[in-house]
Amino acid sequence: MKILNNKQSKPIDFDETLSLARDILTKVLKFRRMVNPENSCDSATCPKCHKPHIDKVSKAIMQKKKITFVLPAFPGKSPNPAKVLGYLPDMAERQALKFLNNLCKQIQEIYEPGAAVIICSDGRVFSDVVGISEKHVTAYQAEIDDIIKELDLTALSTFNLDDVNVNNNFDQARIELVDSYGQDLDGLKDRVKKGGTGSNSPEEVEANRMYCGLTRFLVEDLMHPEQTRSKSSIQKECKEKAYLAIIRSNAWTDLIAEKFPEAIRLSIHPQICGSQKIGIQLLGIETWTTPWHAVAVNTGKEFILMKNKEAKKLNTKLVQDENGRSSHYELISQN
Secondary structure, three states: OEEEOOOOOOEEEHHHHHHHHHHHHHHHHOOEOEOOHHHOOOOOOOHHHHHHHHHHHHHHHHOOOOEEEEEOOOOOOOOOOOOOOOOOOOHHHHHHHHHHHHHHHHHHHHOOOOEEEEEEEOHHHHHHHHOOOHHHHHHHHHHHHHHHHHOOOOOEEEEEHHHHOOOOOHHHHHHHHHHHHOOOHHHHHHHHHHHOOOOOOHHHHHHHHHHHHHHHHHHHHHOOOOOOOOHHHHHHHHHHHHHHHHHHHHHHHHHHHHHOOOOEEEEOOOEOOOOOOEEEOOOOOOOOOOHHHOEEEEOOOOEEEEOHHHHHHOOEEEEEOOOOOEEEEEEOOOO
16 A cells, blocks of 8 residues: 655555564664563564554654664763773773664665664763762763764764753752652552562563662662672662662653654663563673673673773773773783
């Protein structure tokens, strides 16, 4: 079946549009992150995984628009020096940004308008929860923008809480975010509890998984040599902070969906088959960590991510960038 687009005289073939939309999603899903991949679908062509996104991709194709993705990510470097080299983006972020841009270029090879990724930095949303100073978030966000310009990553752009509240009153911005889009704390705690006790509800299982993951990351970020508190004290605090982080994360998700209703949602977290989000491998390879919780290590074949303390234990050398800042590690050949 064919119809005429108001902006063109050439008929649009729905079957061709659908086929192209599937090809585009397949390119993206080749780099997806899955929950329990051994028990999930094993193909990037999975119809169930395509279903939540196919209509948005098809609509963009019919309108000859870019395929737009939104990705809440690149919040700011972990405050734990055992994980990272400093508070500014380094080679780890550069490699991730280049991958996202290249993915868009791959889409452009089969669909001329191409694709775009809007990086919706959530650093300002969580800074007080995860212990990143506001000035470090500001510097990190500015550096991400600079890298995008420097490397001519034309498929990428950024959006953050500063674009919503331009008065630099970040505490008020977070309050307004939760007031407008936040969920009930007691309801969230109930879903987390049920999700950890054999619930069959995807929403409850996801809530529990997110809670456990955030708690673990929050504890890791605070467990560094400079801190003097007991681990049990830190764990107790982080369990409560994790609930706040989830409420803000979900509020940020809803705000992004409102601002960019036609965009397909990417996530740094693994997703189940058929999810409304597409988990994405930020370096194009499966890795358990992210650039802002790790350092980049050049193996000679590719860049991989690992904690700073782990990279130091290997036969590596620290590489500085043109500004004299620590950038990444290189493995030293044994030959």
